[in-house]
Amino acid sequence: MNHSLSWDTDDYNFDNNAILNLLIYFSKNYKSFVWDSSSSYFINKFLKSQQTDETANLFEDLYNENDSIALNTFIKLSQSDVKRVNELSAERERNFLSRANYSLPTFPFRFLSQLSQLTSYYKQNNIDFQGTKDLHIHIEKLSSELSFRERREYENYLIDYLALQDLIPLEYWSLIYEKRPELSESVSRILDIYYTKNWNKILNDENQLTLYLKKSLLYSKVGINGNLNYYLFKFTENGNEVIKLLDKIKSNDPDIILQIEKAKKICLEHFDYPIKTKKTFEGNFNSQQVDLKTESERLRLTAKDDFEREILKLFSKIGYSQIPEAFQVLENLNFNEKNYRNKYSLFERDFGFFMIKNWKDKTVRDEFLSVYKSHTEKELYRYYLDLAGIDYKNQNGNIDYDKVYEILKFNIVTPFTGSSELENEVGAVIKLLELDQKTALGYPDKLCNSAGMYICPPSDRAWEWRKYLKEKKLLKEEHSRIVSFNYGYYVDKVLMYRRMNEEQNQ
Structure with a gap:
């Protein structure tokens, strides 16, 4: 048995072991339950309810059918106590039958675990992650339905207009609004080009570089596909001069220390255009004249x-x-x-x-x-x-x-x-x-x-x-020479296929 009970036996939340556990529990304890006419249900006086804390109560609202309530609760939890959020997120993550409101990110509890750590870091370092009113106007516009031309022009405008400090709330709200695909697509291109254009500025500002390293790890731990996983690839072939800048960073944060060592290794990796020798396959071959x-x-x-x-x-x-x-x-x-x-x-x-x-x-x-x-x-x-x-x-x-x-x-x-x-x-x-x-x-x-x-x-x-x-x-x-996120995606995919082939050949 998995030591869990199920109080709902419909098709949506069906687990035979949990239901069997519930049946066994009642068969052994039914004598302890007596009817309470004032409440109109059976109670067990030997069971004492435990008082739940505010954070635990908030987690219950993630299941609210009202999208606004669920999302606002998610936002609040993303800024709540790291230890408690992590404990409750891990508990809910294990209960795969427990599904939160659909408007929340695909993996809400993984997101909360990393976001709470990120916002805690921001608060400790007096970093604004909420963003200005203007930035929220930009986010809403990027989330809306735009023609290709309108979207591309607006993305290019933001690449030139935004300041480095605007990227933090832009990333934060893109994670909160993960269910907005148009936003995610536009933000990805904006960040990719912006970081490339401003890379030297980031490298020569210890606070910005430290922040970039911190984000790179927490984003990669969210556990979802996307360009948020490829921040460290920007260090590809940066060389010894950038390694010296990384060595100047003084931090006791284990996340940052870990990422410094990873980034230093990537600085020494050689970039080459990742071109495959095989140019035809099932999905791409020369056209034919067909009747x-x-x-x-x-x-x-x-x-x-x-x-x-x-x-x-x-x-x-x-x-x-x-x-x-x-x-x-x-x-x-x-x-x-x-x-x-x-x-x-x-x-x-x-x-x-x-x-x-x-x-x-x-x-x-x-x-x-x-x-x-x-x-x-x-x-x-x-x-x-x-x-x-x-x-x-x-x-x-x-x-x-x-x-x-x-x-x-x-x-x-x-x-x-x-x-x-x-x-x-x-x-x-x-x-x-x-x-x-x-x-x-x-x-x-x-x-x-x-x-x-x-x-x-x-x-x-x-x-x-x-x-x-x-x-x-x-x-x-x-x-x-700074690579695009697409390079990270491509290298990651090539390595994945290589590992799969090696496993198959073993």
Whole structure:
């Protein structure tokens, strides 16, 4: 037995052992229960209730059905006594059947454990983690529904506008509002670029550097995917000069001492573009000429188990020249809306048409086809990059390779908390580079053959194109050697696959 009782036997909170324990308990103790007419329930006079403290009472409100009550309680607990919050969080974390209000972060008790430590550190060092009224206005705007162009312009504005001290509350509230994906995505890109641009300022300010090290550990302990795990990677190949700055830090905080040693090791690690030798796989291969009408009809008659999946696999094979035909055939194919499959998803994922979201709208499709037919392939990608407000050109209207290098570095974004790589405009920029330089660097002619895959970002190509631009001396400016969070994500993923392969081979 697991020594727990269950007072609720519905399907949502069902545990046979706990229910059996409850039955055994009552079978042995039922004589001690007597009816209390004033309360209208049985009581056991031998059971004495223990007085709970305020923090324990607050934990109960995390289960409140009212989102506002639950979230405000979560915020209060994130700023409460570290020891008590950790004790109660560990207790609730063990009880996996206990589910808090959905508006709270995905792993509320893990978050509380780290956030309470973080806010305690902030209070001890007189650091503002609440933020100004203006900052909260920015957070709300980033959480709202914005067009791609509006969001990118606003992110770029904040990168230039924010001060270093604004990043602390920006990170804090992004963790509190973890269930706001738009906020998490924007904040991740803002932080990545901001830290890179201001890295020397952080390194040469002992308080800022110490704070960065402290955050790097607590964020990585939250136990959720996202760029919050990759703060230390910014030290990659920083060298001995930065090690000297790290050695100057005098702290008794074990977290900071630990991170100093880790950062010093990373300072000596060599950076190289993490390019894979294998360039084709199940999700990315050269396009084929397909008789879409005939094959679709054949699948309609033969693919009885999963017609929609087979259709997506079929259409994922086509190349750029068959796009009009694909629209025509898909028009007459019905997908079950309950299966959440979008028959037009390949146009965004396989070709990099990032700006267009509502492909199900015939007006949108007709407008795209009009642009497609009146533009060359190169012109089409330029058209949509311009429409999105992407700054990729020089004053003469030609591709600015320095601007493109920065796009490739920072704009495939993993959210601050989350695991999906967002391709954004990077796929379209890569296609433009391929057409401009008349090479795909050995990769297939399409960005992806998605076939309904969850994600299919062109990360490998982005790394290789950055290396290409540098080696071909197409860059005119000096670019920061400080790596992006995406480098940490990529290295982490490569190491994970390597460990999995080693375990399988043992």
